[in-house]
Amino acid sequence: MYGTFASLLMLLAVAVVLVWAFRRIKLPAILAYLTAGVIAGPDVMGWIADPNEYHLIAELGIVLLLFSLGLEFSLPKMLAMRRWVFGLGSAQVLVSLALFMGLGLWLLDSSTAALAVAGALALSSTAVVIKQLSESSQTATRRGQMTVAVLLFQDIAVVPLLIAIPLLAGQGSENIVYSLLFALLKGAAVITVLMLIGKWVLPFLFREIARQRTDELFVLATLLVALVAGGLTHLFGLSMALGAFLAGMMLGESKYKHQLEADIRPFRDILMGLFFTTVGMQLSLHAVVFEFHWIVATLVVMALVKITLIQAVARAMGEHRRDAWASAVSLFQMGEFGFVLVSLAASYGLLEPRISSILIGVGVLSMAMTPLVIQKLQPLVAFLAHDEADSSGIHTDPSDEPQAPPALICGFGRVGQTVSRFLEAEGIKHVAIDNDPMRVQEAVAGGAKVYFGDSAKRDILRAVGAQHAPLIIISYADDNYAIKTLKEIRAMNEDAFILVRSRDDSRLTALQDAGASQVVPDTLEASLMLISHVLNRSGVPIRRILTRLEQERRNHYGDMHGFFPGSHTDMDPERLEKLQFLHAVPLPQHAWAVGKSVEDLDWSQRNVELKAIRRDDVEVTDLTDQIELAVDDVVLLSGKPAAVEAAERWLLEG
Structure with missing residues (x-):
């Protein structure tokens, strides 16, 4: 232990x-x-x-990865992709199998061993490719969707290979057709069950869980759904990853998709890391040293066959050459299911240890190369496609790239909905996030583009395009929550103009320090609106009113901070530290400050601001350093309550 x-x-x-x-x-x-x-x-x-001891736990990383991928692919999108899945995907797998099996028969003189080798080389790495495409924000592009479509068909194709290898090894080869048909029926049945559960049960389940407003419950439910779906497909002979993908796909159209993806991301990334370490553990350094030439030769042949084949089929299907090359290059490697096929064939004595070591070396080396290849995908594709006019990158239609909304609204309460209606009326595209499930449900039913999620989580903000949004509105009146959200937004987007709503100006400085471009306090804005109506009724020209209001906003409501407290003012100790009071200090005959000029008094050490001096019923606001305080002057101070009290004692007693 x-x-x-x-x-x-x-x-x-x-x-x-x-x-x-x-x-x-x-x-x-x-x-x-x-x-x-x-x-x-x-x-x-x-x-x-023994790396196999950790294989099951590591495989859960792939399950969660495919679940989060499924969230990006709703059922209508998958139906729209069927041409790629069953056209491009099937052509790649079947033709690659045939070519690699021909080479295997020539070198190994065993049809069953040749099938095992061909199956391992024909499949690509779902885990590595999808992780790299996600990190580079390419899953939503046309080339990314083509790549995902091929990987999905490969995940389906691995099932008959896993069935065929033991049967061909002498475990009842005469029943191979029956076994494959039975597996096909079981697969169709479990997929149907998962789709029905996803359509009728999961939305109700997550709606009830979201109403409890408990993050732990939401995370647990997300993990449970992903693992149950994966376990169900595994029970029926399919891959766990396929079941998790179907469960995610069923939830892909729900308003909870971004919250679900954000909740499982930490678990997924940790388990994916464990999966890749188990892959590295399988590498035999002895084989790498003594069979390196065979490993490199096999890798080169595998990459050339798959890249040429995928590119040719994609071009024949009418895809743009840069997208075809990009998808082909992304899928050159051997995948994680290749290790499973090699291990299975070796356990039945179909592959010699030397051949198994070479294949594992090919798998590890090609998977290690894939992140670097995808990082350099644009110049590689520009070179392969001979595209001199656009050597800087891969072709993408404008519709391929995920577009950041011109405006993002965090909080879809009454204020957020009002903002949304005005933006909609002006034709300004926008999306909103809110963590009230009932409100989101009603808003989505009414046609609003709102997602359920916690806007203080960076993953959710990234999912709705906050890293590129030029305008962000934080409309909920919870200053602490707004500060958390501001910090997350500023960590990914330094250029956005962020408007923040606040109840009052008690946290104005904290909000501005956290990254707010403009803070709009309810109480001060209500005062300005009231002022505008009063001045308008008093005959003041509307242009002058608007100029004055705009001046106050540009000055961050400078003349409006602070108020005279009353008997009903909330004097809670915690709140007192956030409020700014106005306080009038009359100067009697023997006050310490009498006879001293404004310049003589060091106001900066008192944390208060001298707003005005009232003398002989006349208020003086244009204060110069030379003005001296006199007997019976009334000094108007602004600051925190404790600072104002200390300043009063200072003026009276020194």
Whole structure:
């Protein structure tokens, strides 16, 4: 027990150091995890003697990854992608299988071993490719959707391969057709069940959970749904990842999609890291050294076949050449299911240990290369497509790229809805986030573009495009929550103009320090509106009224801060530290400040502001340093209550 704990602790320490080091030199974290796995594996330090002990836990990372991917692909979108899934995907898998199997028969003289090798090489890495596409914001582009479509068909195709290999190994090969048909029927049945549950049960479930306003319950329910869906498909002989993808897809059209994705992201990223370390542990350094030429040769042949094939089929289907090349290059590697097929074939004695080691080396090396390839995808595709007119990047239609809304509204209460209606009337596109499930449900039913989620979470803000939005409105009157939201927005978007609504000006400075471009206090704006009506009724020209109001706003309501407290003013100790009071201090004959000029008095040390001096019933606001305080003057101070009290004693007693 202690040895296992110590091994995991050392693995975690190595992973932390390597991820930090790799990120410092601008390398993907996946490479750090693979390197950590090699170090912790049997061939180096030997901390983890059997990587298969952690395989199930690591596979949960893929399950959560596919669940979050499913959230981006609703059922209508999947139906629209069927041409890519069953056209491009099936052509890639079937033709690749045939070509690799032909090469395998020539080299291995065994049809079953050739099938195992061909199946491993024909499949690409769902985990690595989707993670890199997500990190580079390419899953919503046309090339990204083509790539995902091929990966989905590969996940489906792995099922008959897993069934066929044991049967062809002599475990009843005469029943292979029956077994495949039975697996197909089971797969269709479980997919139907999942889709029905997703349509009728899951929305009701999450609506009830969201009403409880408990983050822990929402996270637990999200994990439970993803794992139950994956377990159900696994029970019927399909991959767990496929079940999780279907569950996510069923929730992809719901108003909870961004909150769901944000909740599972920490678990997904940690488990994905563990998955990549288990992949690194499988690498045999002995095989890498002595079979390196075969590993490189196999990798080159595999990459050339898959890239050429996918690009040719995509071009034949009418896709733009840059999108075709981008999708093809992204799928050049061997995938995680390839390791499963190799392990299965080796357990039945179909593959020699030497061949298995070579294939594992090909898989690890190609997966390690993939993040670097996808990072450099634009110049690679520009070179392969011979596109001199656009050598800077890949072709994308404007509709391919996720567009940030011109305006984002955080909070869809009464104020947020009013803002939304005016923006809608002017034809200004916008989206909103709110954490009240009933309000979001009613708003969505009424046609508003509102998502359920916590706007103080960076993942949710990123999901709705806050990192690119030029205008953001924070409309809820909770200053502490607004400050949290401001900090998250400013961490990803320094240029946005952020309007923040506040009840009053008690937290004005804190909101501005957190990143607010303009704070709109309810009480002060109500005062301005009241002033405008009063002045208008008094005959003041409307132009002068508007100029005065705009001047107050530009000065951040400078002349409106502070008020004379009354008997009904909330004097709660915590609130007193946030309020700014006005206080009149009469100067009697023997007051310490009498005879001293404004310049002589060091106001900066008192944390108060001298607003005016009232003398002989005349208020003097244009104060100069030379004005001297006199007997019977009334000094008007503005500041926090404690500071005002201290300043009064100072003026009277020194």
